[in-house]
Amino acid sequence: MKLTASPFAQWFVQGDHFSIAVGENCLKLESKKMFETVPFALWDGQCRIRRGIFWGELTLFVSPFDTQARIIRIHGLNWRKLETFAQSLAEHHRLWMDEQKILLKPILPQIDALLAELDDAPYYLRVDDVAQWQSRFHxxxxxxxxxxxxxNAVVPAIHQRALAWLEKPDQARTERNQAWLTETLSIWQPFFDTAESSPLNQSQRHAVLQDESHNLLLAGAGSGKTSVLTARARYLVASGQAQPSEILLLAFGKKAAEELKQRLGQPEMKGIQVATFHSFALETIRKLTGKAPDISHLASEDCSRSAFITLALSEQWQNKTQLNRWNKYFSEWPLPGVDRDGELVKQAHSEKLHQWIWRRLSLLLQQNESMTKVKQNIDSTDKQANAEFGLIAPLVKAYQDVLKKEGTTDFDGLIRQAAKLLQRKHGADVSGIRFIMVDEYQDISPLRMTMLEALCCAKKSRTPSLFAVGDDWQAIYRFTGADVCLTTDFSERFPDGNISYLDTTYRFNNMIGEVANRFVCQNPLQLEKPLNSIKTQKKKAVTVIGEGNEADIMADLSQRHQSASVLIIGRNNSHRPTQLADWQSRFSNLDIDYLTAHASKGREADFVFVVNVDQDVFPPRVRNEAMLDALLPQQDVIEDAEERRLFYVALTRAKEHVWxxxxPDRPSPFVCELIDECYPVLKKLAGLTKRKVQTVLQGEDVELASTNDG
Structure with missing residues (x-):
């Protein structure tokens, strides 16, 4: 069926359509420039006819769902034929619609059910959820x-509901999740009020409910991250989203894992998996292979490791060439406590030397590459790093030979083997784990990340969610292989991931926060986040004092407080005050303890003294870590970035005040920065002149500068 304008009429029509025909479920249009097909699905079945002086005109409204609607006019048509033709067009479309309704009838319930899944899902919708839904819908x-x-043509109401999820899924998901969060926060308010010893704040509640495939919760010092971890596990079980056995909480140390277990000790949480990375890797290998590997005594026993290093050094040093290499190295790059005058052989038992060796040996073992490849990764112009590699590489081989002979593995080997097994078997499909939570995520290493990613891989089920809790401001374990970039670059690694914050600290007051938060954020690569103190005051809470004044301040604290905790923090163990035992005895109402800055992580006290904050001490000037710097990720653009984070950790252990x-003759550049940049600190340090402050900040030695001036 076709209606075409006469040749004479076509001459007047020019560029417009002059012919229309009915094809198979479509309209066929013709103009002088083109042929066009319009499916019945894009036409509403309506047409308008208008009589002109000589000819008739037919108007159609075409409404494709993915482009702008438009009007089509066919001119120059015979009026007597046009009326009948228009009626016939409408009848063809009606018959087609009846056929489509019959065809659609069996699938409309399925489409309704699919749309209801999105509307009624009793959980947070992830990006992956919507993508999978789109695939199932199509x-x-x-x-x-x-x-x-x-x-769209047959059931436009259903079409419109689906269109939002297909054309603008991010907007639709955001709006739906926001509505779900509001409703869920209201329904579960009694739970959030009682899940922990104190009601969770709003940022904690939102964190519990957030559930993208990859989630990073930035939790500042004292912000209640453990409460979020345990409350989230309880919520997942109580809401029916998970069985306890489907939840895994990973911690870095046994102590942290035990604390989480204790806080999840309720009967209804029995079966939840709380483990260290190493214990989880061990159990994974046992489950997937039927046999748990044996752990070498070199990995589990300090005394065995020390004996191995002593023996390996003795064997190495029997070779005169090797011994000369060791002596030459320490003559050029001295290690405090290690002889550099040719008597190295007498120090094979040196604990200091053993620590130095083990850090480098561990680093090389973590590289997961042949020693040949590792050497290629070290800049050939880095003389010290290459010298260190030459010393340690033979010890790596000796270590690996022992493990091979024993038929054992070490802790890194556990994680490496578990990761390979999980990668091969699509981790989530064999583990049964649907929710993974990681504590202290800022300490994650690339090797552990490999195991996590393998565990998050699923082929047959919904991808498990990773919920990582950490604080890049407290990333202080780079020397163990931790890579803070896995935290700071989270959004680049997981573009569809979610980053949220705990915005309130319950530990330190706002005046400590004004110093600590501003100080650590001088590194532009640290992630900015709000961290407001629940305790506010106007009185400054950080004081710079001279060495030797600690006892007087403690005496004052002892008189003013019936009981209080005092934590003394030093850069390393050598800074433990010799008067510590005397202070503990004299001020018995004060709970006084000493910890290194690293060991203080996770601890808190009413009052804190950070001692020996001196030039070349905090931060140390010489760290003798060339090979570590050559092989570990280089992520910071500010000098002493990790030491700055370590100083932040020390500052934020205090609830009330930090000294x-x-x-005064050799102040740390950190102290000088606080004074020079007008941080809200009290200065009670005679002899620290503005000139000395500037000398330190310019990187000069104060005593040397004073000598030169003299």
Missing amino acids: KVLTDYGVSFAVL LSCS
Whole structure:
């Protein structure tokens, strides 16, 4: 069936359509420039006719769902034929619609059910959830040979509901999740009020409910991250989203894992998996292979490791060439406590030397590459790093030979083997784990990350969610292989991931926060986040004092407080005050303890003294870590970035007040920065002149500068 303008009429029509015909479920239009096909699905079945002076005109409204609607006019048509033709067009479309309704009838319940899944899902919708839903929706239409345009033509109401999830899924998901969060926060308010010893704040509640495939919760010092971890596990079980056995909480140390277990000790949480990375790797290997590997005594026993290093050094030093290499190295790059005058052989038992060796040996073992490849990764112009590699590489081989002979593995080997097994078997499909939570994520290493990613891999089920809790401001374990970039670059690694914050600290007051938060954020690569103190005051809470004044301040604290905790923090163990035992005895109402800055992580006290905050001490000037710097990720653009984070950790152990104890003649550049940049600190340090401050900040030695001036 076709209606075409006469040749004479076509001459007047010019560029407009002059012919229309009915094809198979479509209209066929013709103009002087083109032929066009309009499927019935894009036409509403309505047409308007208008009589002109000589000819008639037919108007159609075409409304594709993916482009702008438009009007089509066919001119120059015979009026007497046009009326009948228009009626016939409408009848063809009606018959087609009846056929489509019959075709759609069996799948409309499926489409309704699919839409209800999104509307009624009792959980947070992830990006992956919507992507999988889109695939299933299109499959239903494809299986029945129905186009989305047909759905629009036959059941426009359903089409509009689906269109939002197909055209603008991010917007639709955001709006739906926001509505779900509001409703869920209201329904579960009694739970959040009682899940922990104190009601969770709003940022904690939102964190519990957030559930993208990859989630990073930035939790500042004292912000209640453990409460979020345990409350989230309880919520997942109580809401029916998970069985306890489907939840895994990973911690870095046994102590942290035990604390989490104790806080999840309720009967209904029995079966939840709380483990260290190493214990989880061990159990994974046992489960997937039927046999747990044996752990070498070199990995589990300090005394065995020390004996191995002593023996390996003795064997190495029997070779005169090797011994000369060791002596030459320590003559050029001295290690405090290690002889550099040719008597190295007498120090094979040196604990200091053993620590130095083990850090480098561990680093090389973590590289997961042959020693040949590792050497290629070290800049050939880095003389010290290459010298260190030459010393340690033979010890790596000796270590690996022992493990091979024993038929054992070490802790890194556990994680490496578990990761390979999980990668091969699609981790989530064999583990049964659906929710993974990681504590202290800022300490993650690339090797552990490999195991996590393998565990998050699923082929047959919904991808497990990774919920990582950490604080890049407290990333202080780079020397163990930790890579803070896995935290700071989280959004680049997981573009669809979610980053949220705990915005309130319950530990330190706002005046400590004003110093600590501003100080650590001088590194532009640290992630900015709000961290407001629940305790506010106007009185400054960080004081710079001279060395030797600690006892007087403690005496004052002892008189003013019936009981209080005092934590003394030093850069390393050598800074433990010799008067510590005397202070503990004299001020018995004060709970006084000493910890290194690293060991203080996770601890808190009413009052804190950071001692020996001196030049070349905090931060240390010489760290003798060339090979570590050559092989570990280089992520910081500011000098002493990790030491800055370590200083932040020390500052934020205090609830009430921090005293920074230093020598007025050799103050740390950190102390000088606080004073020079007008941080809200009290200065009670005679002899620390503005000139000395500037000398230190310019990187000069204060005593040397004073000598030169003299």
